[in-house]
Amino acid sequence: MSDGAGKEIEQLIALMAKLPGLGPRSARRAVLTMIKKRRLLLDPLAQAMTEVAATARECVECGNIGTSDLCDICTSPKRDQTILCIVEDVSDLWAMERAQVFSGRYHVLGGVLSALDGIGPDELKLPKLETRVAQGQIKEAILALGATVDGQTTAHYLADRLEPLGITVTTLAQGVPVGGELDYLDDGTISAALRARKSL
Amino acid sequence: MIQWEGEGIVLSVRPHGESSAIVQVFTEAQGRHAGVVRGGASRKMTPVLQPGAQVAVEWQARLEDHIGSFRVEPVRSRAGLLSDRAGLAGLTAICGLLRECLPEREAHGALYRRTGVLLDAMVAGHRWDAAYVLWELDLLGELGFGLDLSRCAVTGQTQELAYVSPKSGRAVSRGGAGEWADRLLPNPAFLGLRDLEPPPDQLRDGLSLTGHFIRQWLVPAFGRAGLADERDRLAAVLTRQVGSGASSTGASG
Numbered sequence: 001m002s003d004g005a006g007k008e009i010e011q012l013i014a015l016m017a018k019l020p021g022l023g024p025r026s027a028r029r030a031v032l033t034m035i036k037k038r039r040l041l042l043d044p045l046a047q048a049m050t051e052v053a054a055t056a057r058e059c060v061e062c063g064n065i066g067t068s069d070l071c072d073i074c075t076s077p078k079r080d081q082t083i084l085c086i087v088e089d090v091s092d093l094w095a096m097e098r099a100q101v102f103s104g105r106y107h108v109l110g111g112v113l114s115a116l117d118g119i120g121p122d123e124l125k126l127p128k129l130e131t132r133v134a135q136g137q138i139k140e141a142i143l144a145l146g147a148t149v150d151g152q153t154t155a156h157y158l159a160d161r162l163e164p165l166g167i168t169v170t171t172l173a174q175g176v177p178v179g180g181e182l183d184y185l186d187d188g189t190i191s192a193a194l195r196a197r198k199s200l
Numbered sequence: 201m202i203q204w205e206g207e208g209i210v211l212s213v214r215p216h217g218e219s220s221a222i223v224q225v226f227t228e229a230q231g232r233h234a235g236v237v238r239g240g241a242s243r244k245m246t247p248v249l250q251p252g253a254q255v256a257v258e259w260q261a262r263l264e265d266h267i268g269s270f271r272v273e274p275v276r277s278r279a280g281l282l283s284d285r286a287g288l289a290g291l292t293a294i295c296g297l298l299r300e301c302l303p304e305r306e307a308h309g310a311l312y313r314r315t316g317v318l319l320d321a322m323v324a325g326h327r328w329d330a331a332y333v334l335w336e337l338d339l340l341g342e343l344g345f346g347l348d349l350s351r352c353a354v355t356g357q358t359q360e361l362a363y364v365s366p367k368s369g370r371a372v373s374r375g376g377a378g379e380w381a382d383r384l385l386p387n388p389a390f391l392g393l394r395d396l397e398p399p400p401d402q403l404r405d406g407l408s409l410t411g412h413f414i415r416q417w418l419v420p421a422f423g424r425a426g427l428a429d430e431r432d433r434l435a436a437v438l439t440r441q442v443g444s445g446a447s448s449t450g451a452s453g
Binding site: 020115116118147148149152156157187189192195 | 218252433
């Protein structure tokens with residue numbers, strides 16, 4: 001349905017409405033705000049999007065998204081090259097980086113094994129991972145995959161593939177989240193937390 | 201408005217739109233049944249809607265042939281299996297076989313009850329490898345591909361049924377096999393006795409036997425490439441455990 005705006009604006013609204021978290025109504029509101037704040041929002045956004053469209057690419061080493069063939073993490077000399085954190089998706093890598101608690105390098109798998117979605121080992125970036133491990137610098141691989149059936153199936157599969165290469169394979173702990181109260185936790189999380197208990 | 205309620209086992213969850221999910225559950229009275237769960241992709245519902253979880257569901261739709269919507273409440277999580285290599289492989293194989301092979305909206309009450317007992321045994325850490333093979337045997341039977349292990353296909357005798365024909369799925373006695381013995385599949389005794397603690401060689405033979413008929417009969421009948429992959433992964437894990445002498449499949453890492 002036409003809003004009475006021009007064809008180009010309608011097209012922008014239609015494209016914005018395809019973004020996660022936005023629908024036609026919120027896309028229309030966002031576009032209207034950008035147009036009203038043209039110098040503050042629309043022009044810089046258009047320029048930033050043009051630049052990103054021209055330069056964004058996948059890191060050939062880890063699969064992170066950056067603006068050059070090797071991402072900033074892979075080229076940083078401050079990063080520990082002996083620890084590799086394996087994540088499902090770039091968004092997981094970015095979440096780890098936001099926490100600022102990991103100083104090693106990453107490998108983005110590009111998904112997890114899922115028979116339902118037809119994702120088998122061939123669809124994941126496993127050959128590159130094995131090549132990186134086989135180069136000999138990596139001593140530990142941390143499997144930072146989701147605590148879901150598919151995520152943990154992938155974790156066990158990777159452990160089977162990586163352990164024979166002579167490295168330590170670890171996985172993230174599962175249990176009570178920071179700020180979590182036992183009363184509100186599902187019984188699966190409580191059970192995982194109890195099994196992973198440690199002495200104080 | 202048509203509706204029913206009951207308890208079921210989650211078989212699969214697929215995102216639907218931004219926040220909903222299409223969920224398949226296996227219930228005692230309705231069999232394998234799908235429905236939309238509003239908010240099923242939310243952070244609150246994701247732990248509840250994991251394959252293998254026991255849930256209370258209320259389904260409703262305007263017409264019988266609509267996919268309808270589920271209201272889901274957690275009953276029992278089986279997330280304890282996530283850290284158990286063999287248990288997780290077993291859970292995935294069970295949910296995969298039920299999801300791909302069971303006809304939709306057709307009750308299989310006995311199979312449902314056996315599935316629940318098997319999954320609970322896995323979570324409790326009891327030995328479940330032989331129970332799994334017997335479950336596959338029951339699944340083949342429920343789907344119309346049952347093996348006849350009661351009498352020899354050649355002689356009709358009911359003793360010394362040492363083999364199974366890989367073509368017909370019927371038992372063959374040692375005497376009836378004659379020179380064809382090396383072309384037949386071993387028939388481990390625990391299948392007939394429904395023994396839950398067989399020796400390792402019998403367990404291996406049992407896994408090979410049911411695996412053969414899943415590949416020969418179920419995969420062509422239900423036609424999805426990769427149907428047997430999850431099951432093969434489980435067989436590999438169990439065979440490795442049997443080989444290493446670890447008989448308990450409930451507490452492996």
